[in-house]
Every structure is written in C-alpha cells, then in structure tokens.
Amino acid sequence: MRPVDLGWIRVFVEVAAVGSLSAAARRLSLTQPAVSYQMRRAETELGTPLLRRVHRGTELTEAGRRLAEILAPAVAQVDTLARDLRAAPAPRVLRLHTDFAFSALWLIPRMHRFRARHPDLELQVIATQHTALRELGPGDTAVVFGARSQIEGPAELLLRECVVPVCTPAFAEAQGSALDRAPLIHLDNSGAAESWFTWARYLAETGRARPAAPDRGLHFNTYSLVIEATLAGQGVALGWRGLIDTMLSRKMLVTAGPPLTNPEQGYFLVQPGPVTPAASNLRDFLLEESASPDVAGLAG
Template sequence: MAFRDLDVGVLRVFEAAGRLGSLTAAAEALGLSQPAVSYQIRRLEEELGVALFVRGHRGSRLSPAGETLYRAAAAAVRDVDAVVRDLRRQARSPVVRLFTDYGFASFWLMPRVAAFRRAQPGIEVHIVASPFVDTGPEGFVDASVLFGAAADFPPGARLLIPEQVFPVCAPGFLRRHGPLAEPSAIAAAPLLHLDSTPRPRWYGWRDWFAAFGIDRRHSGSDLALNTYPMVVQAMLAEQGVGLGWTGLVDGHLADGTLVRVGAPLVRPDRGYFLLRSADRHGPAAVLEDWILAAAEGDA
C-alpha cells in the first residue's frame, strides 16, 4: 500500500499545539483561528490513523503517539528555524569564518581585526579558535591560519610569520631571578611549558636548550599549561620564563610588560600559514588578502 508524503506545513501547527498544550494557545501563537488549528490537527490524525491528543476539559495533552511525533516535529522545526535565521543573517551581512589557534587569535588577530571591520563594515567575521591545530575543521569555515611546515598543508598555503622563538619573562620576575643572560641561568629558573598536544609542531623548551648543549628537563618549579594565552598570563603574573613567538608577544615587548632574556631559535620554513579558500572573489578572499597585507606590514 502506497502512502502519500506528509504535508510538512502541518507539522508547525502540530509542534505549537504540542509545545503549548492547547489548540487555542497554538492558534494565538501562529496567528490562526482556533477552528483552523483544530481542522489541521484532525486532518493530520486522520492521515496517520492515530490520535495525537487526548482532549479534556482543561485542554489537550499529547497521546503516546503524539509524544513520539512531537519529538521529531520539534527537532525538525528547531533545525529549520536555525537554518532560516542563518540564511537571513547571511543575506544581511556576508559572514567569513576563520579557524586558528588560541595564540594567533588572541595576540595577532584580535589587536588587528578592528581595523579590518572599519575597512569592511559589510563583512562579519567569526573567529573559530581551538587549542588543537593539527588539522582545521572542514566544511564550516572559509579560511584557516595554522602552525606548521609547508609540507603539512595543501599547495597554495601562504607563510605569514616564520617561526622565531626566544625566552621572555616579566620585568619583576627578571629582577627577582636575574640576571638571565646565559642559557644555564635560564635553566635554573622556573619555566612555563606549552603542553597542548602530544606531538607539537612548534619549538619547546627542550629544543631551545638543546641548541645550547643543555639537557634541561621538567622540574618541580615548572608549570605546564595547555593554551598559549595561559602561558602569557603566567608570564605576566611573574610565574616563570616562557617561550615567546615573534608575532604573538610583540605587543607585550613593545609596551615593556615582557622582556626578552635569551637568544632566538629560527625556522624560516615553519610558522603560521594561511590556508586560502577556493573562492577568490568572495568575502573570504577579502579577509585573506587583508591578513596577508597585515603580515607583510609587520615583516
């Protein structure tokens, strides 16, 4: 026996009646007459061959079959409404979703994004930040800025900031624990470690000390944190010496809240890369071109 597809328009009427527990209340909410809502519900029950409501003097409540259908109808109405809101918002203002890590979002992008918004007030920017940068999310972002080597990314990725890292700390910490002019002195100080992934793409303290022939391991005075903004906050709170990346700690060095206390390690083939979108003419391309220009201006 062939069944005719259900008229999905009646599901909104049914969802309102089930949610409000009253056909009259559903009619008021939908801007319909009470007889019109009653007719729609009765027609739906006849089509399904089951009673969806138990009617009484105090109103109507969902039957067991009605409860089952209501769960599906409520989810469907909720999902459709969310999509419609998103489509309407996009029609009002183009949206660009950019994925990156917490460090880049906090210390490079946020101080600059206000300038982009002034230059492009018609483009809405959504920043999607994560502590995990091994791979960016697929499908729901338009562009990504990720840390790694060129071989980690698809062809066409553009290097924004080559990796250059050096020890930094707060001036007050340096006064208490300094001088920290030599790697051996830094090795004796409390260190702040960025431990956000088991296989980091960036330099760590072991790499920095190895460059100077020092085998320095974690000590009881060290502190490990899983996001770079937390490392920076710990440095500002004079909790220890951290590694500073060019492009991320520049503002703190410029205003004197952090000071550089050691030599840099440089990997010109590794750093922050911009993974460009396929659309070279839409709002994502406008944001990507602006990011490239801003990075070139910093160089």
C-alpha cells in the same frame, strides 16, 4: 484594562479598503468565513460595530472610519519597512578558523582595522586547539601552525616560527644572574612528534645548559595560559615572535635569551576554495598585517 488583541488589524484594513468581505478574502488568500470571523473579533475587542452590511458589500460605521484612519497608514508603514528590510543585503559572513593563541594574541588586536575597512563583512572566528583543514567549507579561511610540508594544497606564510625566552621586567630584575636557573613555563605538545619549539629543543640548539636539578616550572596545554602565567611573574616562557611583540614593545615582557628561528615552520594562511571576493578581502588584510611595520621582524 486588558490590552487589545491586534491580530485582526490587517484583515480590517483590507476590508475597509475594498468594502467587501469576499474581495478582502481573495486579496488576503483567506476564506470569506475567516475574514468574517476576524471582523467579529475586532468588534468584540472594541465593543462596537465597525462594519454595516450594504448592497453587495460593507461600509464602515463611524467607529470603523475612525479606526481605519489610524490603522491604514500604520499597516502601510509596516509593509514599507518590511520591503526595505528584506531588500537590504544580508551581512556577508566570513569564517576564520585558527587556534586560541593566534586569535587572542595576534588577530583580536587587529580586528578593528578589518572592521573599519570592510563594515559590510561579519567575521566569525572559530578557535580550536587543532583546525581540521579537510572540514573547511567554501569561502572559509584558516590560519594554522605547522610546517609547509604538512599542509596539502596552497598555503601562504604569515609568520615564520621564531621564539625567544621572555619574562616580566620585575622577574628579570629579581632573578638577576640566576635567570638561567629560573622556573620554566612550558607549552605541552599533545602530538607524538614535536610540532613547535619546546624548552628542551631550544636549550639544546642554543647550547644554554640548565642545572641538573628538577625543573620547578609550570605546564599548560594552551599558549594563552602560558603567556598569562608569564605576565603574572611565574617564570620564563618561550615567546613566539608575532604573538608577543606588542607586549615586548610595551615593556610588559623582556627577552631573556637569544632568538631561535625555524625557517620551515610557522603560521600559514589556507583557503581551500572556492575563494569568494569576501574571503579574498580577508586574505589581503591578513597578509598586509603580517608584513606591516608594527610586526616587522616576525619572520626572524
């Protein structure tokens, strides 16, 4: 048996309530012929008359009365639910723009704490290789890597740049005294000028000479891949403190050289404004997390 077409239900319930096709049409902002058509559809669907004409209106047949007893409460419940849903506050959406490394290695492990503190806020993370600050909208937040002098407008330091060579414990044990000659894992810089520590700069500033033989390392254009290769035991990478501290504390990685800090550069929090109350909540959370004990020492 085919299912009954229910598109006529509200019209029928209205006619049953007011006892008039014309009155129902006025209340539903329909024409009287449109209401008559819907009633004919209902009677065709059910195969029996639902209304009978009386002086100045209509009245329900026995079948119509039984149907109205079922449908009137159901339509009223739907209307009540619709009012409740429309009155409920829409979730406040926060947009956080940042790079792949920060979102994957620093933000995601902490997001559950933000959601527990602000269950009414919906956080949308937009990860790109380079965030265009001029394209941020009202209420947007960005966490960008670079030097403070490169950022226009207000910016707050979250993590100062501090790098340290890292590898897996198994890789360090296998290399032993030959660790200084181990393959290096590089994060390639697409810009003309170096915007972060490279292996060449790190080795030069720490005075750690390398053999003249060609480097047998790997090159990646995203830091997440650098870390994946390091965790796979493919070589030694520069670990950005703050991004890899959890891996160090869990002994997934170990240090393989001294740290090097750039006090003028790091991850900065930017909110171009106007800053909404929800965006202020996000700002407070990010600053608190960057200063919390489990990330102590990130600033070098």
